[in-house]
Amino acid sequence: MKILASIVLSLIVSMSLFSQNLKSLGFREVERSTVKDRTELRMIDPEGNPFVLIYFQSPTDADLERVAQIWKAMSSFTFITPSSLTVSLLRDGIEIILIPAAFLYRGEDLKEYLPSGLRFYYTDYPTYDFRLTKEGLFLRMTGRWINEEELANRIIIALEDPEAFIRSQSLEYFAARLVADEQDIQKLLFEIERQQQSAEELSASHDELTQRYERLESLHADLAQKHERLESLHTDLGQKHEELKEELQSLSADYASHLVLFDRLRYAVLTFHNRSLFRSTPIPREVIDRVVELKIETPALTEKEI
Numbered sequence: 001m002k003i004l005a006s007i008v009l010s011l012i013v014s015m016s017l018f019s020q021n022l023k024s025l026g027f028r029e030v031e032r033s034t035v036k037d038r039t040e041l042r043m044i045d046p047e048g049n050p051f052v053l054i055y056f057q058s059p060t061d062a063d064l065e066r067v068a069q070i071w072k073a074m075s076s077f078t079f080i081t082p083s084s085l086t087v088s089l090l091r092d093g094i095e096i097i098l099i100p101a102a103f104l105y106r107g108e109d110l111k112e113y114l115p116s117g118l119r120f121y122y123t124d125y126p127t128y129d130f131r132l133t134k135e136g137l138f139l140r141m142t143g144r145w146i147n148e149e150e151l152a153n154r155i156i157i158a159l160e161d162p163e164a165f166i167r168s169q170s171l172e173y174f175a176a177r178l179v180a181d182e183q184d185i186q187k188l189l190f191e192i193e194r195q196q197q198s199a200e201e202l203s204a205s206h207d208e209l210t211q212r213y214e215r216l217e218s219l220h221a222d223l224a225q226k227h228e229r230l231e232s233l234h235t236d237l238g239q240k241h242e243e244l245k246e247e248l249q250s251l252s253a254d255y256a257s258h259l260v261l262f263d264r265l266r267y268a269v270l271t272f273h274n275r276s277l278f279r280s281t282p283i284p285r286e287v288i289d290r291v292v293e294l295k296i297e298t299p300a301l302t303e304k305e306i
Contacts, residue, residue: 027051027067038144047075056091063089074098079105079148080118093123105152113159118143137162140169154284167227177224181230185213190238195244199251205240212236 023029026046033040053067066086074082074096083101087094099117103110119130126145131138132155137157145151158165183245192206212233267288282288294301 022053022064022067045085047074047082049082052084052086053089054086055089057089057091066094070094070096071155077148079103079152084093093121094116094124095182096120098240104113105149106156110152110155114156132158134159137166139165152165177231185230185233185237188241189213190253192244195248199247205243209237209240 022043028101029041031042041055042052043051044055051071055063059067067089070087071085074085075082080098080100081102081104082098084099086097088096097117097119101110111304113132113134114129114130115133118128120126120128127143128145128151129140129142132141133139136184139162141154143151143154189206189209192209196206198213215229219275267285268271
């Protein structure tokens, strides 16, 4: 029992000393809470901003030095102005969550795209892992910390083209998109081949598309090059599709025109056959239409029966 009491007393003394050391650096303790082995120390830093320290075992002088270095480094950022800072001394490293008051870079405040702030993690070297949001998309930003400007540039690139950023980060997404693009190409090729039966000039286009598709098949080994080829081919297919639509419209117009001419010719022929010795007797158009319907229904009808 005395040994246990001694250990507890030692922990209390070490925590107190740790708190005193932080106070000597200009930190002011606001609240302390402990649940099981987790202690949360809420403070105000020398800049007047909230600072939270979380630890699971009695901090050492080395821990104090690391916490002080983290605060000094992040308080002296050029582009990022911290609003609050939470440092967790974990068993396998240090986690840092920085909520920015502003993240000004190239005239834009990137804070608007950081719903949960910036999350850093330090073991052998510092890394970051946090989320960006833009137009309903959630972009996970991970990497090794180099400096503020490198991180800001990566964020700008991701925000300018979120889909491209997702593709660059997710091989599975890229592969799925590749399959979907190939399926679209297959459908377009089938449609072109079907329409080729009614237009000889489509043969050259079909051959060209077939060659492009064969080239695409040979590029499966390199997914990045494959994606570039697919984007180019997708644009070309769109143009070909528009050309086919225009040609189909033209063919439809020609067909309608020929149908009108055929109707006139049919009327003229029937009128000619209905002529008498001295004059031609016009046949009402509805009679002609009815006769055509009867012949379609019963091809064996004779002229007398009609």
